[in-house]
Amino acid sequence: MPPTLPTGTGAAGVAVTEVEPQGRFDLAAVQGLLAVQNLDGWLIVDHAGQNPVARSLVAVQGNASRRWFYLVPRTGEPTVLCHASEVASFANVPGMKITYTGYRDLDKILRAMLKGKKSLAMEYSPKGALPSLSRVDAGTVELVRAAGVKVRSSDGLVQFAKATWGPEGRKQHYIAVHHLVELRKDALAFIGNKLAAGSRVTEREVQQRIEKGMAMRGLVGPAPVVAFGKNSADPDYVPGPALF
Incomplete structure (x- = not known):
């Protein structure tokens, strides 16, 4: 399941409501x-x-x-x-x-x-x-x-x-996409800065950084998969000590 925004006041102060109230269908x-x-x-x-x-x-x-x-x-x-x-x-x-x-x-x-x-x-x-x-x-x-x-x-x-999305569901989707794109940019910059400084970084370190960013932005979802090399072919991979 992809990350979503929780009910209430979401990331950046955006008011978020439930997309699908329980017990209702057309x-x-x-x-x-x-x-x-x-x-x-x-x-x-x-x-x-x-x-x-x-x-x-x-x-x-x-x-x-x-x-x-x-x-x-x-x-x-x-x-x-x-x-x-x-x-x-x-x-x-x-x-x-x-x-x-x-x-x-x-x-x-x-x-x-x-x-x-x-x-x-x-x-x-x-x-x-x-x-x-x-x-x-x-x-x-x-x-x-x-x-x-x-x-x-x-x-x-x-x-x-x-x-089926309604107007509120579509809005929440675009908000979540925005934050995920920003988290991706931050993760790549983090890796690039580490390598440029001559340091190494593990998959787990990058995952933890993304998780922290998700929490700060009010995103709710499973831990992201961060995989390098052959590990990237495994959709259920659990990030570990592998180095970039």
């Missing part, structure tokens, strides 16, 4: 995309937080540690299926609420909820091609398939719902 736009992809709906499922896509798109309150399902149909109102003890956690989630109390109860109600649906999108990746998207366990996929539903990947829906 229902009409998603339903339009379902129609284009010839899908009967999008079945968003989570259990104890194992599906971060679900948690970012559905405004669940509290822990909601039991399995829940959110069916977004191609047309009409969405439906929440959750445990009876956790229905209050879905008070702010748009749609009809249905509850279950046990596994057998869940299976029966889920089948009824999915009746008439031939194909649904889920956070599932055929043969694990996209591990970061594959968040629904095989047993739950089997449960849905047992109801006569073909399960397809929600990759296009997730990209549309979570990765």
Whole structure:
């Protein structure tokens, strides 16, 4: 994940807000995309937080540690299926609420909820091609398939719902790019000055300098990869004592 600006007052005093508020997506736009992809709906499922896509798109309150399902149909109102003890956690989630109390109860109600649906999108990746998207366990996929539903990947829906920039997202991107370019210039100047003075510098020293600059500028993200020579061919390289 590239560095981003944190919520609040960011680098150089720039006010920064969240790009993607939790639990919000354009229902009409998603339903339009379902129609284009010839899908009967999008079945968003989570259990104890194992599906971060679900948690970012559905405004669940509290822990909601039991399995829940959110069916977004191609047309009409969405439906929440959750445990009876956790229905209050879905008070702010748009749609009809249905509850279950046990596994057998869940299976029966889920089948009824999915009746008439031939194909649904889920956070599932055929043969694990996209591990970061594959968040629904095989047993739950089997449960849905047992109801006569073909399960397809929600990759296009997730990209549309979570990765589309709005005006604020575009602004934050340009701000982050500006600071990253300045950090790159500073790192190269640091290396050049060291070498010009007859000193040596390690990859780790350069990484630490960039990290310090990121912190000063309010950038949030993983440690940058600083690699020299053959190490630069490794995208997961951990900077060490190698000398420039």
